[in-house]
Amino acid sequence: MTKEINLKIDGIDLIVDEGTTILNAARKANIQIPTLCYHEDLCVAGNCRVCVVEQKGVKNLVASCAMPASEGMEIFTNTGKVRLARKHIVELLLSEHNADCTKCYKNGNCELQLLASEMLTGEPMYIDLVPDKKYTIDRYNKAIIKDDSRCIRCQRCVRTCEELQSVSALDVAYRGNHMKISTFFEHPLFEVVCTNCGQCVNRCPTGALIERNYVDQVWDAIYDTTKHVVVQTAPAVRIALGEALGMPAGKIVTGKMVTALKRLGFDSVLDTDFTADLTIIEEGHELLTRLKKALVDKDPSVALPMTTSCSPGWIKFIEHTFPEYLPNLSTCKSPQQMFGALAKTYYAQKRNLDPKNIVSISIMPCTAKKFEANRPEMRSSGYNDVDYVLTTRELAIMIRQAGLDFASLPEEHCDSFMGSSTGAAVIFGTTGGVMEAALRTAYEIVTGREVPFEGLNITPVRGTEGEVREASILINKTLPEWNFLEGVELKCVVANGLAYAKKVMQSVKDGTGNYHFIEIMACPGGCLGGGGQPIPTNPEIRSKRKSAIYEEDMGMTIRKSHENPEVAEIYKEFLGKPLGHKSHELLHTHYTPRKRY
Amino acid sequence: MSEILKRVDLIFGEYSDQKYKTLEKTIKRPNDDIIKDILDSGLRGRGGAGFPTAMKWKFTMEQPGDEKYVVCNADEGEPGTFKDREILTQVPRKVFAGMAICGKVIGAKKGYMYLRGEYRFMLPELLKEIDVFNTNAQELDIDFTIEIRMGSGAYICGEESALFESMEGKRGEPRNKPPYPTVSGYLSKPTVINNVETFVNVLMICRIGPVQYKKLGTRDSRGSKVFSVSGDTPIAGIYELELGMPLEKFVEEFGDGDTKAVQVGGASGFCVPRKKFKDTIIGFEGVPTGGSMMIFNSSRSMYNVLHNYLDFFEEESCGQCTPCRVGCQQLRKGIEAVKRGDKPITYLEQLMKLSETMKITAKCGLGQSVANSFSSIVNNFKEEMIY
Structure with missing residues (x-):
């Protein structure tokens, strides 16, 4: 049993579990202590020192985020000594910081700015150090911009990159006055192992790490009357967009989002869910084909386990870290890229449009998608399949710019065609979702029956944060053409967050992990915790988003990808059959081995 | 030399434990007795902070687990300090013997010396000495070996937790405390980390006994201290003096007659101006020092x-x-x-x-x-x- 600790904070008696920090004990008593380097998802750093408090009988102040409560401790969070120290610390940070707030992308959504305003900083207390610093801005990346002049060196990004993602593209370099957050040999982000996942962007308290935004380019396209602008929205956007527009976490805003997009002036508001369903058909068949080659043809060259390929952060990670496993990646493009390729072919044909006049926009919970859209192999339509990728946050900016009162908007449906969705597509937005959607379809293809789970809810593969989830499903009473799978126990594994992806791949490599199908999402919780989602992020917010996704799935009338009528239609009218010639041309891709350094 | 300023020869003195005789005797004694002797001696850490050595050892000894470490902090980086270099050159065996006693008391089988990056030139000699120690330890049936780890020139790595980070191959940054090294030090295991000079003091306490040792110094500052004297002095160098002396006497002895101020304890210590020489005691009751004494005359800005x-x-x-x-x-x-x-x-x-x-x-x-x-x-x- 955990030991209980009695302590007093600002005169309030508290009982907390042993190991609880003063910060968390104070929060329990609804006493807010300001923080900057602290983040619930990360290990304690204790380096900004903004959270200092006074402990009775101790000469120095203590950092409340790092100090565990101890028996009989008496803490004061609001003494003159504490307030002066905090003010000094914020003033010190400001003196090193490019505080040109009106020119900052994070203006109005900056933790340092908020603290400064609370402390009534006013006239600078100290000498401005910025002019003497040779700060650099790394603008060379398609997804993320790193501006050292905005950095307060809290190291949240460093901890994110190492602890959550095991990428370590960012680390601390130099010391003292020259200390900075940097990359391997100070190379620009696009030349290092950075996966563009954007988890650092989600956690940066200031404007030091931001997404590269394409808001103005998208407005220009909308205003250009010669252009036909199509927009697709990813499943995880509709359960988080509300947060960036003043609504509580976990609110499903699909209908309002569609209305907003139409009012912004997009010519056609479509749905990435459509190509998510298409992905399932292609990827499901790919898996079954690989299994057949392995089990029936005994082809030793077939790469198993097969891993999913819809998370571009994961793709770049495996390219750098496990390039020898690239053949194991499904060759399916991500739903975003399938959509882009079809927008400028199938859609253009059907709507009788010249593809060169189509501008294809995607709204994603993701920063890595910006990089993905710019990959050279993503031009199978003959044009950029996707022209601009906006994050959930950028869409919120556009909605505010247009003066729309989001909360009061009516709810509309996506346009057709390429706008229909199923529950299977919706759950792409959470960890385990692609696996579940794939199983709902593949099991039915093989056996002719629905998956043997109540309400189609394959809960064993529903992943959670901070773990690798293994599950297996027994295939029996197959249809005659699939009888080679009779009695096969399909072994699956689901991981979210690249640190866990690494564990899975390591287990595959050393032979301890024995799987057929691996689902990896680069971000904690899957796309719902993506690097392009509204800030802040924490376990509680992500868990609300997750509930919203499953709620949306349950509310759909069609919950299996192969039952999406538009998907059936596209095979009939355009693609022919899964893994057919046209599919290969438009919907599949290849990967590039990359070096670690 | 004035009578109040007492020169001492404990650290470098006649006995240098060449044959590890004191170690041989000490390891046969019960741990509690050794701790009690160190406690009675009043020894406080010689690195500058002055934490009671016996308490540090006791806390570590009481920690559960088999894996514990002894670390000798030889990252002598404080500006104006150069006494550890001398100790390690003159009497390395006293240091190693002190570490081995610590290992026995706390239950550590492994000791590390973290040597300042700039002291790399001392490495060949020290490695030879370590071989001698390890051989002797084997002969004496002491399950304790010593290894050297090199610093790379960062002052901060003299801070104990940054030193552990550095030893673990990480960036040398201090950790949050608690936990303290006695609970979680090198490799997050209970660790005693002491200054070079502290280990020598321990050995000498074991040799001459706490009663004899306590005769040196004052109530709050027992024993002697090795001082690194530099600056405007005709006799810069290393001197072992009794603790608790008035700064005035020190200046009389070492100053050039025109001393304006003394920086006691290096850059991180205190500057004492002429008018306060008289009332300033060098020791834990007055101005503590890790040994650095920088003398400035009136020509200095x-x-x-x-x-x-x-x-x-x-x-x-x-x-x-x-x-x-x-x-x-x-x-x-x-x-x-x-x-x-x-x-x-x-x-x-x-x-x-x-x-x-x-x-x-x-x-x-x-x-x-x-x-x-x-x-x-x-x-x-x-x-x-x-x-």
Whole structure:
């Protein structure tokens, strides 16, 4: 049993579990202590020192985020000594910081700015150090911009990159006055192992790490009357967009989002869910084909386990870290890229449009998608399949710019065609979702029956944060053409967050992990915790988003990808059959081995 | 030499434990007896902070687990200190024997010496000595071996937790405390980390006994201390003196007759001006020191002295915590601005407040102690800061 600790904070008696920090004990008593380097998802750093408090009988102040409560401790969070120290610390940070707030992308959504305003900083207390610093801005990346002049060196990004993602593209370099957050040999982000996942962007308290935004380019396209602008929205956007527009976490805003997009002036508001369903058909068949080659043809060259390929952060990670496993990646493009390729072919044909006049926009919970859209192999339509990728946050900016009162908007449906969705597509937005959607379809293809789970809810593969989830499903009473799978126990594994992806791949490599199908999402919780989602992020917010996704799935009338009528239609009218010639041309891709350094 | 200033020959003296005789005897004694002797001797750490050595050992001894470590902090980086270099050159066996006694008491099988990067030239000799020690230990049936780890020239790695990080191959940055090293040190295992000189003191206490040892020094500062004397002195060098002496006597002996101030304890220590020599005791009851005694005569600009220290801290701060990283830059820029007349004289008050904040909020001893030299120099030599 955990030991209980009695302590007093600002005169309030508290009982907390042993190991609880003063910060968390104070929060329990609804006493807010300001923080900057602290983040619930990360290990304690204790380096900004903004959270200092006074402990009775101790000469120095203590950092409340790092100090565990101890028996009989008496803490004061609001003494003159504490307030002066905090003010000094914020003033010190400001003196090193490019505080040109009106020119900052994070203006109005900056933790340092908020603290400064609370402390009534006013006239600078100290000498401005910025002019003497040779700060650099790394603008060379398609997804993320790193501006050292905005950095307060809290190291949240460093901890994110190492602890959550095991990428370590960012680390601390130099010391003292020259200390900075940097990359391997100070190379620009696009030349290092950075996966563009954007988890650092989600956690940066200031404007030091931001997404590269394409808001103005998208407005220009909308205003250009010669252009036909199509927009697709990813499943995880509709359960988080509300947060960036003043609504509580976990609110499903699909209908309002569609209305907003139409009012912004997009010519056609479509749905990435459509190509998510298409992905399932292609990827499901790919898996079954690989299994057949392995089990029936005994082809030793077939790469198993097969891993999913819809998370571009994961793709770049495996390219750098496990390039020898690239053949194991499904060759399916991500739903975003399938959509882009079809927008400028199938859609253009059907709507009788010249593809060169189509501008294809995607709204994603993701920063890595910006990089993905710019990959050279993503031009199978003959044009950029996707022209601009906006994050959930950028869409919120556009909605505010247009003066729309989001909360009061009516709810509309996506346009057709390429706008229909199923529950299977919706759950792409959470960890385990692609696996579940794939199983709902593949099991039915093989056996002719629905998956043997109540309400189609394959809960064993529903992943959670901070773990690798293994599950297996027994295939029996197959249809005659699939009888080679009779009695096969399909072994699956689901991981979210690249640190866990690494564990899975390591287990595959050393032979301890024995799987057929691996689902990896680069971000904690899957796309719902993506690097392009509204800030802040924490376990509680992500868990609300997750509930919203499953709620949306349950509310759909069609919950299996192969039952999406538009998907059936596209095979009939355009693609022919899964893994057919046209599919290969438009919907599949290849990967590039990359070096670690 | 004056009578009050007592020269001592404990550290470098006749007995240097060439044959590890004291070690041989000591390891046969019960741990509690050894701890009791060290406790009775009143020995406090010789690195500067002065934590009671016996308590440190006792806490570590009481920690559960088999894997514990002894670390000798030989990252002698404090400006003006060079006594550990001498100890390790003259009497390395006393140091190793002290470490081995510690290993026996706390239950550690492994000792490390973290050697300052700039002392690489000493490595060949030390490695030979370590071979001798390890062979002797084997013969004496002592399950304890010593290894050397090299620093790379960062002052901050003298801070115990940053030193562990460095030993573990990581960036040398101080950790949050608690947990303290006695609970979680090297490789997160209970660790005793002591200064080079402390280990020698332990050995000598084991040899001569606490009663004899206690005859040296004062109630709060038992024993002797090796001082590194530098600056405006005709007789710069290393001297082992009894603790608790008045600074006045020290200046009489070592000064050049024109001493304006003494910086006691290096850049992170205190500056004592002439008018306070008389009332200042060198020891834990007065001004403590890790051994650095820098003497300045009236030809020296105390502004330059302070500027030099601030330059040093600005660069040697690890940079992780705000008060230290930015505070050091602001203090240095601040005194420059006052000197130039860009900031009013009252700005010095502002800087004093800032240094006070650094003292109470910085993560480790580095940032916390910048205020020592800053406030003692600014307070005592204000005119020199301004004109």
